[in-house]
Amino acid sequence: MLPWVTLLVLAPLSGQWATTTKPIISLHPPWTTVFQGERVTLTCNGFHYSPQKTKWKHSYQRRETVRDIPGDTLEVHESGEYRCQAGRSTLSNPVRLDFSSASLILQAPLSVYEGDLVVLRCRSKARVALYTIYKNGEALTSLEGTSDFFIRDARLKDTGAYHCTGFTEDHSISSNKVQIQVQDLFPTPVLRASPSQPLEGRSMTLNCETRLPPQKSKVQLQFCFFRDRQALGSGWSNSTELHIPAMWTEDSGSYWCQAGTKNLSIIRKSWSSQIHVQIPVSRPVLTLRPAGALAFEGTTVTLHCEAKKGSPRILYQFYHGDVPLGSSLTPSGSGVSFSLSLTTQHSGNYYCTADNGLGPQRSEAVSLSVTGKPWAPASHPPLAEPSLTHPFRSLHVSFSFLPK
Structure with missing residues (x-):
């Protein structure tokens, strides 16, 4: 469970107030269409300072003019596309203005984002009794006593x-x-976990990443984190981060986050991420079956290695002294065993290791002493002695998995 959760409040919000090297042009008044003879003031935004000079480019009917203007504003009265550049910035996106000679124009803002209050304004040079607004060719409404929709x-x-x-x-x-x-x-939003697969008892930090456009840098977002269907921490918060001091096996699950506006009129959910709390292997235990440090030649001994804790998959390796005998990867948390037929050269110390990628652990050594064959009546023929030039050259290892 998660009995304690710490919220990290960072201001300004990472990803929301990120600076940009590409400036943005704003308009005053905010319309892209005006009547001929009127003027519009352009401002080149996107800097923490007011540049001494701003380069303005004006394109109209395949003609382009470039001017360096003191400050960051420019008053214009000609149709066309306008772009700005200051210092080492790149050119802004173009803004198209239309100084119209028509008798009726519809004015609209330069850009519109979700949640905006949008004003569309009908303006006429002549006296108009009634305006009607259309969308995609279909009438929406008639405007009585106003020209704003x-x-x-x-x-x-x-x-x-x-x-x-x-x-x-x-x-x-x-x-x-x-x-x-x-x-x-x-x-x-994108949910990121650090570390992505935490160790048991260690901390984990979740981050809900998204980005506001520069035009909306003053909008405040809030965030909420979830495991499966349960909200974590205190619920909605201004912080993009959630710090969990300690993770346990029961905290494994599907994690996701939501980002939303202050009034929660706009909410977006991230994709979920499966987070599994990883358990390092405990020190394995090596046992001999049958038990006992003394064995006779020709008998069969089974070595069993098992770590009581550890996330699967676990790689077990067996050693006689410093000589590796073999290894096996278990698909679950069970131990592994193998059997061998003894000779006197099998005497010595045995140990095993267990590793699930989070650090190997080594068992205590187990000593095995192999003596000659037990006494048998003379009527029985003696057992044949194996001929070995290397103690394990003829060793046959049979692995088996024993469930816990």
Whole structure:
């Protein structure tokens, strides 16, 4: 279980207020379409300081002009695409402005994100009695006593092509079309665990990673962490991190996180990650069967090595002195055994090791003394002596797994 959990509050939030080397242009007033003769002020944003000079590029009908302007603002009155650059930054994304000569225009903001309050404004040079707003060619509503249409708490479903119409005294007029593209406020969060497979009794830190666009750097997100269906810690928090001081085997499970806005109107869930608490192997125990340090030639002895604790899979290795006898990888937490037919050259100390990748452990040594054959009546023929030039050259090892 997780009886204690510590939340780390980091400010500013990593990933939310990350700086960018690409500046962003903002508009005042905030419309991309205005009437001819009006002016729009562009600001080159994205710096912790006000640059001494800003390079502005203006492109229109295959013509491009470049100007270095003191400060970070530029007042313009011509249609076209505008980009800015300051210091060692890269060029900003282009912003397209339209200074229109039409009698009716629909004004819209430069960018729209989930949760925004979006204002679409119909403006006419002539007196208009009634405006109607359209989306993708279908009428949405008529505007009485106002020229503003509001999209409250914008969602992806609000993406589309908008325009408006108006009625003057003698005819109907129609505006330009504006493409509204509602963008995700932040991408699906990613849960990262450090370490990804913690050791029993050791700490683990979870991090819920996502990123706000620079235009929305002032938006505050909150986060919540889960194991299976259970919320961890105190629930929703401003912290991207959750620190768990000690992990135990029962804390293994499916972990995931959620990121959301303050009012939780926008929530996104990460993919789940399976986290298994790893248990290092305990010191294995080597036993002889039948028990006893004294054995006779020709008898069969079984060596059994088993670690009582440890996450599978466990690699067991057997040694006679410093000579390896063999190894076996167990698919579960069971021990492993093998049998051998003894000769006097099998006398000596035996030990085994166990390793599941978290550090090997070595058993205590077990001594085995092999003596000559026991006395037999003369009527029985003597047993043949094995001929060995190496004590284990003719050794036949038979492994078996014994469940706990």
